Amino acid sequence: MKLIGTNLLKPGEKLASAVYSASGKVIVNEGIVITETYIDKFKKLSIYNIYVDDDNYDDIELVEAISIKTRAQAYQAFRQVYDLFHKGKSFDEYAIVDAVKQVVDEIISKGTTSISTLSSMVIDNYLAGHSVNVCILSILIGNNMNYNFNQLLDLGVGALIHDIARREESKESIDHIQKGFEVIKRYRGISLHSSKVIYEHHENCDGSGYPRGIEGGSISQFSKIVSIVDFYDTLTLGSDGKPQMLPHEAFEVILAESDKRFDAETVERFRNAIAIYPNGCVVKLSNGQKGVVVTQNKGVPHRPVVRIVEGKEIRKDVNLITNLTIFIEKVDVE
Ligand SMILES: [Fe+2]
Ligand SMILES: [Fe+2]
Structure with a gap:
């Protein structure tokens, strides 16, 4: 899964994690295909970020602090x-x-x-x-x-x-x-x-x-x-x-x-x-590459591990702790 801003959502993406009401009930189910109506609904509910399915990042774990x-x-x-x-x-x-x-x-x-x-x-x-x-x-x-x-x-x-x-x-x-x-x-x-x-x-x-x-x-x-x-x-x-x-x-x-x-x-x-770049977050690196945050480095929240996908196949996980010349330039890039 990856995390993208509601403003950048496109119809056809699949919701990777359910959305809950304040009483703990599911209001939108995991797995639904997102339509314009859903996008409007998310905006009305003040949901700013949405987890969507993406095969390149199916190993990314969503870590909620508590249930x-x-x-x-x-x-x-x-x-x-x-x-x-x-x-x-x-x-x-x-x-x-x-x-x-x-x-x-x-x-x-x-x-x-x-x-x-x-x-x-x-x-x-x-x-x-x-x-x-x-x-x-x-x-x-x-x-x-x-x-x-x-x-x-x-x-x-x-x-x-x-x-x-x-x-x-x-x-x-x-x-x-x-x-x-x-x-x-x-x-x-x-x-x-x-x-x-x-x-x-x-x-x-x-x-x-x-x-x-x-x-x-x-x-x-x-x-x-x-x-x-x-x-x-x-x-x-x-x-x-x-x-x-x-x-x-x-x-x-x-x-x-x-x-x-x-x-x-x-x-x-x-x-x-805290994780200031949460797992799944889409980022642009200072070397121009686009990637998705896959794991955190404890104590160094601005330098997580970022997965780069070039084309369909090539993948590389870049640990920003060992690649000190690269930094995250932007979040939620399209
Ligand atoms: Fe106060
Ligand atoms: Fe307060």
């Missing part, structure tokens, strides 16, 4: 608690804790370290989608840092509810931090380590953040992780049939802020946890 079922459960738990929170009602905080436990369990047992941040689950609620993404990626980074189960759980819970007080329609402001922290700290099932993430996720290491403008040394490690992931996810979640930024573009923005807005060591951990 659709677990992702959907976390999503539903967030929505349920979010609604009650904004109605001023009390909620069962263990719904959140249990959902995150499941995510942690899966990430630990799969041993996944380097993943694509794309998912084949379609979100129907921006904030819920964002919160779940931030939760999963934060746990992956924590796992790369060898956190134990309880640390991963605290980190994941904080990440999932970091924007719990944010109103869907409004821009982020100081209110969502204060209100979120005030309410959540009353819940005994949520640790102070988790609720601190709500309070600190907009603080920056150089002191330019809010609400307190504190510096790196005073910001908790959990908050440092969540603030990077939060920013990354905000940069990549798009609208109108296009991602706002591609993963590698968002990654560049984060790198540029390393040792300024973001803690340099945590940026390194982030680098180890």
Whole structure:
């Protein structure tokens, strides 16, 4: 399979991986032949990338960070608690804790370290989608840092509810931090380590953040992780049939802020946890050749292994770690 931008899809291609709704149900089956109607549907559903069949790349593995079922459960738990929170009602905080436990369990047992941040689950609620993404990626980074189960759980819970007080329609402001922290700290099932993430996720290491403008040394490690992931996810979640930024573009923005807005060591951990050119991604190399990313090199996300297909037969896998003069110039080329 290979991954191509919805904008470049052509009728006649075959869908290589099913598309799921936010409740975890299949909405478009694997194997269907893509028509103009499907392309429109994908665009309406804000699906920016699609896996299609391609014999040259049938060995490429699609690596989702966690199963659709677990992702959907976390999503539903967030929505349920979010609604009650904004109605001023009390909620069962263990719904959140249990959902995150499941995510942690899966990430630990799969041993996944380097993943694509794309998912084949379609979100129907921006904030819920964002919160779940931030939760999963934060746990992956924590796992790369060898956190134990309880640390991963605290980190994941904080990440999932970091924007719990944010109103869907409004821009982020100081209110969502204060209100979120005030309410959540009353819940005994949520640790102070988790609720601190709500309070600190907009603080920056150089002191330019809010609400307190504190510096790196005073910001908790959990908050440092969540603030990077939060920013990354905000940069990549798009609208109108296009991602706002591609993963590698968002990654560049984060790198540029390393040792300024973001803690340099945590940026390194982030680098180890993500695949900015996901498996299957179509790329153009600096030597003019076109290829498809087949595997990742851990810790060097900008230098994966790329398969070159010239004509029908000739194949060559180029490992960009050992071919240092070649680099990826463009993504999704046609
Ligand atoms: Fe926020
Ligand atoms: Fe956020």
